[in-house]
Each structure stands twice: as C-alpha cells, then as structure tokens.
Amino acid sequence: VKLVEWGLLPADAIAPLYWREEARWRAALAWDTTTSWTTVESARVTWGLPGFVCCDGSNTIRGWTFYLSHDDTIEVGGIFADTPEATDALVERLLGGATSTTGFIYATAPGLHCALTARGISVERFSYLARATNRVPSVRAAAHFRTWRLHDVGATATLLQRAYGSAGRLFARDNSLAQWRVYVENLIAYPGCGLLRPDLSRVVEANGELAALALVTALASDTAHLAQLAVSPAARRAGLARALVGEALRSAHASGFAQMSLLVADGNAPACRLYCNWGFAERGEFLAWRSDTPQ
Numbered sequence: 433v434k435l436v437e438w439g440l441l442p443a444d445a446i447a448p449l450y451w452r453e454e455a456r457w458r459a460a461l462a463w464d465t466t467t468s469w470t471t472v473e474s475a476r477v478t479w480g481l482p483g484f485v486c487c488d489g490s491n492t493i494r495g496w497t498f499y500l501s502h503d504d505t506i507e508v509g510g511i512f513a514d515t516p517e518a519t520d521a522l523v524e525r526l527l528g529g530a531t532s533t534t535g536f537i538y539a540t541a542p543g544l545h546c547a548l549t550a551r552g553i554s555v556e557r558f559s560y561l562a563r564a565t566n567r568v569p570s571v572r573a574a575a576h577f578r579t580w581r582l583h584d585v586g587a588t589a590t591l592l593q594r595a596y597g598s599a600g601r602l603f604a605r606d607n608s609l610a611q612w613r614v615y616v617e618n619l620i621a622y623p624g625c626g627l628l629r630p631d632l633s634r635v636v637e638a639n640g641e642l643a644a645l646a647l648v649t650a651l652a653s654d655t656a657h658l659a660q661l662a663v664s665p666a667a668r669r670a671g672l673a674r675a676l677v678g679e680a681l682r683s684a685h686a687s688g689f690a691q692m693s694l695l696v697a698d699g700n701a702p703a704c705r706l707y708c709n710w711g712f713a714e715r716g717e718f719l720a721w722r723s724d725t726p727q
C-alpha cells in the first residue's frame with residue numbers, strides 16, 4: 433500500500449469516500465452526517481485540512497484519514513479502511529510525527545484497536561447505544577427539572593468537571609474548568625456531536641448550582657442524542673440520572689424523535705448499568721484516546 437496526501441486528489445476521487453461513510457453512519461447509527469462531510473471537504477479544498485488516502489497496488493483507495501494538527505498534537509478526525517494493512521499504514525503515518533495524539537472516532541476500520549495499542553496508545557472503547565423513545569415508563573423524580581439555558585454554560589462546566597473527576601481528561605485536556613468550558617462551548621457551537629437542543633435538555637438546581645443535567649442534541653431528523661448526562665457526586669444514587677433519562681426520552685419523543693442514542697465508555701459501570709436498565713442496545717463501537725507520549 434502507499435499513502436498519498438489527499439489534498440492532491442480531485443474532488444470526484446474523494447466524494448465516494450464521503451458517500452460511503454454517510455450511508456454507513458445513517459444505516460448503522462441513524463446519524464445524519466451529510467453536513468459534516470460537506471464541512472470536511474470544504475476545509476480540505478480551502479485551507480488544506482490535512483489527510484491521507486491509502487492506495488493498493490492498482491491505485492484503488494483502501495483507506496483514508498484526516499486530522500487537525502496544533503501544538504505538536506494530532507487530533508484525529510477519522511480513520512476509515514477496508515483492510516488491516518490500510519489501517520496500519522494510516523495509523524503509522526498519523527502517529528509518526530506527533531508528540532501527542534487524541535481521537536474519538538467511529539471504529540469500523542479493521543484492526544484499528546490493534547494498530548493503536550501496538551504503538552503504545554491506551555484506547556478506551558465506547559459503545560454507541562440506542563433505543564426507541566416510545567414506551568417510556570414514568571419515573572417519579574424527587575427533583576424539579578428545568579430546561580437548559582445558554583447562561584448555564586459556566587455551571588455546566590463546573591458540574592461536568594466535578595462529575596467526571598480524573599476520567600474527564602478525555603473531554604477536557606487538562607481537566608481544568610477552563611477546558612471544560614471550552615468543551616461545553618464547542619458542544620454548542622459545532623455539530624460534531626449533533627446540534628444542541630436546549631429545549632430537550634434538562635438541569636436540576638440545588639443551592640444555586642447545577643446538581644444534575646442531561647444535554648440532548650439532534651443527530652438526524654428522527655434521532656436525538658444524549659450527549660451528556662452527569663450528576664454531582666453529592667447527589668448520586670437518588671435516582672436523578674434514571675429520571676433525567678426518562679425525561680429526555682419523553683421530551684425527545686414529543687418533539688418527533690423516534691429514537692435516542694448515546695455513547696458510553698465500557699469501563700463506566702454505573703452508566704452502563706443505568707442504560708442497560710433503560711433498554712438501550714449496542715449499535716456500534718467508538719474508540720477514544722488521549723496520548724501524550726506515543727511510541
């Protein structure tokens with residue numbers, strides 16, 4: 433296999449790669465990524481979003497990747513491949529020159545987990561789960577929920593930092609409040625995780641702070657996404673998360689979303705149990721990592 437900078441290729445050589453992913457995300461994840469690929473292509477041809485395609489001996493594209501590069505950090509946008517050889521070549525190229533790499537990507541490329549771990553990257557598997565928004569049993573909430581508002585950005589960052597503790601490094605680089613704020617602002621400004629729907633998102637207030645929240649986005653006209661669910665450590669095991677999920681499902685259903693999806697780390701036992709009890713089932717696999725010292 434050989435790698436070619438994708439900026440050298442014409443749009444009609446690249447377009448089928450997007451079409452294929454668009455169809456795959458829609459069929460497997462019920463996620464409409466049309467505008468994401470339009471944005472990626474526009475970035476590729478205007479300012480030169482970096483990326484590579486991997487070709488076999490007959491010049492057929494067997495895989496591709498794109499990434500952002502800043503401060504010696506490679507932020508991987510996606511790795512797509514047909515064969516383990518193509519996956520391995522792309523990973524080798526991506527990790528070769530960087531002092532640190534990060535990624536949170538849909539893991540369909542064969543051999544991706546192996547290719548990353550073989551290079552000393554410690555990856556975390558996330559399950560993409562979904563369920564229908566109908567048949568939601570009513571759950572008694574011991575708290576009052578209100579709709580999330582734009583002025584909740586600061587309080588949301590504080591709650592997420594508290595709720596995730598050291599596990600939050602995946603979302604907020606140094607787990608600082610400032611980085612959590614950037615995370616929340618990105619969630620509002622960019623559609624990478626769907627378009628934020630404040631009207632479907634809920635918070636619980638206690639003593640002038642947020643004690644719990646469910647942030648919901650839209651991934652497609654009929655798919656809502658539970659982008660964040662967090663309960664402050666002091667308010668846990670009181671049924672708040674269970675009630676928030678019920679409320680999120682009900683409000684999504686009332687707004688015409690037939691299903692709700694979410695991503696959960698396989699190592700997050702409390703959350704996995706919660707979603708399993710709510711009847712969410714696996715539809716796909718994502719891999720996440722933040723590595724400061726790749727091999």
Ligand SMILES: CC(C)(COP(=O)(O)OP(=O)(O)OC[C@H]1O[C@@H](n2cnc3c(N)ncnc32)[C@H](O)[C@@H]1OP(=O)(O)O)[C@@H](O)C(=O)NCCC(=O)NCCS
Nearest residue numbers: 595661662663668669670671672673674696702703705706
């Ligand atoms: C996961 C989280 C939201 C649960 O919040 P919570 O309000 O304490 O959860 P609830 O009291 O509503 O519990 C509902 C169910 O979840 C599961 N659960 C919650 N905490 C659990 C724990 N520590 N261990 C095992 N199961 C747990 C149980 O099935 C529980 O039902 P049960 O009490 O009948 O056993 C909370 O621990 C949190 O904010 N964690 C950090 C952020 C996070 O991981 N968010 C989810 C991202 S996908």
